Amino acid sequence: MSSETPPSVPGIPLFGNSHQVVRPLAFGERCRDLEAPLLRARAGTDSIYVVTDPSLIEEVLLTRTAAFEKPDMLRERLSASFGTPVEYDAASVATLREVWQPVMYADRLAEYAPAIRDALERALADLPADEPVDALALFRRLSLSIAASTLFGTDLEVDDREYGRLVDAISRKFAPSQIALSMAVPEWVPTPTNRRYRRAVADLGDLVDDVLERGDGPLLAGLERAREAGTLSAESVRTEIGILVVGAFEPLALALTYTCWALASDPPTQDRLRADVDAAYDRAATYGSLERVAYLDAVISESLRLYPPIYTMFRHTTRPADLGGCEIPAGARIWLSQWQLHRDERYVPDPLSFDPDRWLAEDSPPSNAYLPFGGGSRQCVGGAFATATIRVVVASLLRGYTLEAADTDAADLPVTAELSLVPAEPVELTLRPLE
Known part of the structure; x- marks a missing residue:
């Protein structure tokens, strides 16, 4: 194995890059500007390898x-916050993918369109x-309603404001700055963030119990079969539904918000x-006709x-590994940033412009420089469902409405990094019915 080490991201004595990694968007841009394929950063005594x-x-x-494992x-x-910690091994991950696979078949996706x-x-x-609406609130309600009817086989009536508070509280708890703070301030300490998070987890648990009690959709059926077969525990099933609400349907709502805002701005x-x-x-x-648009x-x-x-991903090394001619020790953290990759002019010309035509050109961005749903065997299992939903929603909206936003640049929306990439301020859209 090579004894070389990758170049370091400049930091400060003692703290290294700890003050930078808690601001992952700016840190990703800093790493991009260094123009090295692999970098080493330090957070305290820990090393982070930035690819x-x-x-x-x-x-x-x-x-x-096998050498680069995805942490869960x-x-x-979340399972620990629910009261029953669950450890996820390779077998659990494989079972969850087996549950999801039939839900994502092309003919099943087509059935969801109505x-x-x-x-x-x-x-x-x-x-x-003809009045401005909070786009994220609208698409949160819509995403949950779609998931409830297609995947859960039930209807979920939630108060928009309370549901928004639930998702926001959990999302903020998993912001990089809060994760770093939690190492010094445990969850039981009654800080405002911790209090909001505990209330949100309790409300999420009630929502999950409602789904389990009343739902009979294909995803629930698959989870229940896995529980009966002993390949998933009841606690794992409950946690998985909670994960979908905050870790899958929220990114879907955000994707709809960003896509419609970009169209309204252009x-x-x-x-x-x-x-x-x-x-x-x-x-x-x-739905098949939309697949051919x-x-x-491209939009x-x-x-x-x-x-x-999903703006960043982590892996950790299960054993010493050579990557790009550099030695990576076992147990090291590997940091991959979609935010940095997607806006890197080495792979995307004029990266800060909104230009759907780039995806119709022969030299469209390379596949591993575009990872909205992750990549490899551990990429988001709901990516096909999300894409199908965005297609149908955007197409249906454009058939009935003109989308309008404040006079601004489609590629200049302020965002911040929490559990997901969220707007830094409310995104208002006006939907004007077509004549």
């Missing part, structure tokens, strides 16, 4: 996964006509996409490139 090169990312996520911090910490449109109609029916792109969607509906008003997928890809709800 910025797509070929090395391919090794970590695809070709050498959110699942483990329910998605119905949920959108219900969500829009309550909106004030009227020519919105008009072009509407024409393509109308043409597809004229051919056949099916190349510009729709979605571009919004997720600029604003990836």
